[in-house]
Amino acid sequence: MATTATNIPQQGVFLEKDIDTNDMVVNIGPQHPSTHGVLRLITTLDGEIVKNIEPVIGYLHRSKEKMAESRSLYQYQPTIDRVEYLSSFFDHYAFVSTVEAIAELEVPKRVQYIRMITMELNRITSHLLWFGTFLLDLGASSPMFYAFREREKILKLFEDLTGARMMYNYYRFGGVIADMPEGWLDKVRKVVDEFPDRLDEYEAIVTKNPIFLDRTIGIGIMSAEMALANGVTGPSLRASGIKLDLRKTNPYCSYDEVDFDVPVGNTGDCYDRYRVRFQEMRESLKIIRQAIDKIPGGDTAELNKRRAAGDETANEMDLQIYGKKINLITYKPPKGEGSTIVESPRGFLGCYIITDGSPKAYRIKWRGASFSNLSVLAPLMKGLLFPDLMAIFGSIDVILPEVDR
Amino acid sequence: MSNEKEKNNPQEPNEVEASLETTPSAEEKAPEEKPKKAVKAKKSEDSDEVAKAAPKKEVAAQTTEDKAAAPKEVAPKKEETPPPPEPGKYGELLQANGFSPTHLGKDAKGTEMVDIKSTELREVSEFLRDNSASKFDLLVYVAGVDWKDRLEVVYYLYSTQSFESLILKATAADEKLPSVTSVWPTADWHERETYDLFGITFEGHPNLKRILMPSDWLGFPLRKDYKVEDPRLVWNER
């Protein structure tokens, strides 16, 4: 006991004398409100100190990789939404862009911008949901209602665009299903303009609240080495001080044409992970604002006006939008393989596809960011206090469907 | 919204036709390095005929048949062997340091692919992680592939220094491979997953047991010869 006590940051004085106690095994989950899904944690406790923790996963395994073997690519596409349902635009982007690379399909700039706007909006919704549930884990219930209120506005935008609030099924090989509805960009601009005020509001409630600070500062410090060795990516890695963002380092889509910063933390504790995600929402807003201004062709209403006036260039741009250029029912990409990694709200989302010239893919591998992020929990929790478990687990932002796939 | 669609209307019939015309050309663009050229001309003739013959409302059904027929002609054309791919940056680096990699060229996204011997896997991994010219300090994923005659494992590496990626491939002879858990601890779960779904044993893994499937599951689901017993899962074979 004395040996483990030295590892605890900011703790009081422990008994120096070693009292002989038995370890206690506490089972958390699979049905537990703060595991954000169906996760079982077998924790071995020495008093209040976690000696060992073993995550048991697989309760949500829906065999997404096996499903790809019996479905054509187009048939498989709606099921991708369910890999990670909080930010499924990213799953779709990883899938679609890999197939596009294998088939060498050209993606029009307007499509790329639409994808960029939707992905960044999706990042905000994902971080908002994390914000609400993380604070719920810490015992604060009102931030969740505020976060869901803002999220609802963005989900309404998605509903106008794609017809669904969470399972979008919107991207197609070489395009998107349909152009934006008229006036959609104005709605996005309205939401984006009023959003910074809301973020300030959240910060007023949470960021300097003494209870919140006590529960997050110095808790669950993840060093950069530990994070990298355990494959942690995304905001959790950046909070540990490594400036790694695929949007900046390996730009895809049109991210090299917009200007944004990559927020980085110093210590890698829960508070840093909170700050990094909060800053990321503001950066996403920045990207969306620039993308709205830069999108080729502008709002659909303007395009329609140009088309009505007989402007041929407007027609070209619009026809490129539709993924209907290729026959989706039996679309056969050529033989080949490709691997994409995308910066999803939780880190590297990877999709590895091998095609064999048939409508079905030979092999599809999903690399969920949460899968690796969750694996750091065991080494990270070793020697820390049991009550901090849920704060740390919440701050890593794991979503279980992505872990189990 | 409805206004916008109404204005689109004049284009819509064209679009259906366009889909017919552009389908072959979209495929044309794709496999340029692959020996498909003779077939290409033939295919576009075919689809032209279809375009003339087919009434517009059955376009989708017709293209389906047309496209289903096409690849059967393509299949025998694949016998020409493509030229061996040129060695990439990291393949040469490995070769210069006494390893014997097989260069596999680049994947669709431009990531270099190298096939290495399974006996060298751990040494190569350590070398790639520690060498200052590569510094692959992040293992992104481990993926198994069943090629029916052999099992292959794909390692996707990423460097946080140079921001470059590399794909390592190793064939699991006798369904066994050395574990790289000692090199990248994150390989722990990824290798467990590959073991779970493909039945590849990673020697030296500290805790090799099933991770996604129940612990009493029989068989390895992602193998191509895995029989699905549940009738609800085989509906698509009809």
Add this chain to the structure above:
Amino acid sequence: MSVLDNKVVSGVVEVGRGLATVAKHLFRPPVTLEYPEVMPDLSDRFHGRLSLLTKSGGEDLCIGCQACARVCPCGDLIQIEMHRDEQKVPVIDRFTIDLGRCIFCGNCTEVCPVDCIKMQDDFELAEYSREALVLDKYALSLSGEESDEYRVRHGLEKHVE
């Protein structure tokens, strides 16, 4: 001791600021809807209950090409049986959709060559039994007027012949 004092003071101030922010919401209009009384405003592209459009006169529009059945990710959810009469006109004998298994992805509506199978903005689909969720052609088909109204609202062609 002064550190503790500072902490107490700043703690009280910050908690007060948070409470003030929360209290402000007492004077704002609610953002929620009283659902059964107030229906949500859904978009034109909403993925709701599937339905079959018909010709203006109420005849079948579906040509039985099986495209929707082939792209459905849920397997044999859509089942179509058809034959052709003497004039080679397709006649749909049976068209069932099992809404209990539908995931509302919209693939079928996208590939339909005659714009026949479409999604309505109706999301209240609960039934007392699974069998009641299997809809046949008569339950799915809209009347001619309803179909025309749908086509006008969504800017589809009047009728694809």
